[in-house]
Amino acid sequence: MTRDTYLTIGALADRTGVAVRTIRFYCDEGLLPVSRTATGHRVFDPAAVEQLTLLRRLRTFGIGLAAIAEVLAGTRSIAEVIAAERAALDAELDTVTRRRALLRAVEAAAPDQHARHLTHLAAVVDPRAAYDTLATFWRRQLTPLPTSAIDGFLGMNIPELAPDADPGHLLAYAELVAAATNPALATAMSDTIRHRGTPGVRDERRLLFDIADACVTAAPRVAAGHAPRPGPELDHYVEVHATARARRDTPEFRRCLLRDTAGADRPVRHYWHLTATLTGDSVSSGAAHLWLFDALTESVR
Numbered sequence: 537m538t539r540d541t542y543l544t545i546g547a548l549a550d551r552t553g554v555a556v557r558t559i560r561f562y563c564d565e566g567l568l569p570v571s572r573t574a575t576g577h578r579v580f581d582p583a584a585v586e587q588l589t590l591l592r593r594l595r596t597f598g599i600g601l602a603a604i605a606e607v608l609a610g611t612r613s614i615a616e617v618i619a620a621e622r623a624a625l626d627a628e629l630d631t632v633t634r635r636r637a638l639l640r641a642v643e644a645a646a647p648d649q650h651a652r653h654l655t656h657l658a659a660v661v662d663p664r665a666a667y668d669t670l671a672t673f674w675r676r677q678l679t680p681l682p683t684s685a686i687d688g689f690l691g692m693n694i695p696e697l698a699p700d701a702d703p704g705h706l707l708a709y710a711e712l713v714a715a716a717t718n719p720a721l722a723t724a725m726s727d728t729i730r731h732r733g734t735p736g737v738r739d740e741r742r743l744l745f746d747i748a749d750a751c752v753t754a755a756p757r758v759a760a761g762h763a764p765r766p767g768p769e770l771d772h773y774v775e776v777h778a779t780a781r782a783r784r785d786t787p788e789f790r791r792c793l794l795r796d797t798a799g800a801d802r803p804v805r806h807y808w809h810l811t812a813t814l815t816g817d818s819v820s821s822g823a824a825h826l827w828l829f830d831a832l833t834e835s836v837r
Contacts, residue, residue, distance in 0.1 A: 542580060542582075544577065544578070545559055545578045545580070554588055569581065587608055591608065594614075599621055603620070603621070630699040633699040634663065634701075637703075656707065657710050659714060667694065670712065670713060673716035673722065674689065674690060674694070677722070681744055695814035704813070705813070708810045708813045715803070724804050728825070728829060732796075733797055753772055754773070758819045758823050758827045764827045764828070766831060766834060770831040790836050794836055808820060
């Protein structure tokens with residue numbers, strides 16, 4: 537810079553409307569390139585006017601100094617830092633909205649139930665932890681399957697809790713999370729999925745894949761509201777279990793599949809009922825499986 541082109545700190549302040557002490561702060565933070573005269577005074581390139589104007593505009597939008605430094609250095613674009621700030625703000629709004637919804641859910645309870653609701657809803661204050669509880673439950677249930685298959689199941693069958701969920705949905709989700717920590721549900725779920733009362737499964741991984749396929753086949757019946765009854769969907773389901781045990785589909789084998797399952801399906805039905813409360817009309821894997829389970833019961837009768 538020559539004496540004719542540089543700007544003093546006062547001139548830069550006049551051109552931008554930024555206070556001298558603020559400019560000094562930005563210089564000390566390394567945000568604005570600055571030179572010194574022989575007498576030690578700060579001087580700036582004329583380009584500092586545009587840089588300082590951009591800096592102030594970004595600060596107006598709440599952008600942090602570290603991100604601004606990257607923009608001024610050319611290592612990040614304005615679009616990138618704006619998008620990151622918007623995403624962070626969305627997360628903050630979700631947190632506040634969820635907190636308000638939880639408080640509203642406690643308020644909605646009768647006064648003598650406030651303490652109980654506080655305890656119950658504590659399980660969903662942290663939505664990530666609540667989801668992880670459900671995901672851990674299902675990963676243990678589906679252990680023989682590859683991670684990709686389990687992840688696909690989780691995506692379709694673990695409901696998402698909206699930040700502004702109503703009190704009923706919050707309580708249902710809290711109950712769902714509580715159920716997933718109950719060993720009795722884990723046992724019942726495994727019993728009804730695998731029909732563990734009928735031993736002899738040779739390849740559990742293959743069985744789980746084939747059960748999933750049978751549930752997909754039955755899903756249209758469930759979606760259409762058809763009552764569980766014998767038919768090709770049930771025949772396919774029974775054949776899956778018979779093949780897994782190197783047996784044939786006979787009346788005796790169907791009775792065998794239901795042996796020792798009396799009552800085991802009750803906690804399972806409750807779990808999937810809670811899921812349906814949260815997901816609405818979508819047909820879960822559990823709803824399709826219970827339809828087949830009930831159709832099997834009808835065929836034995």
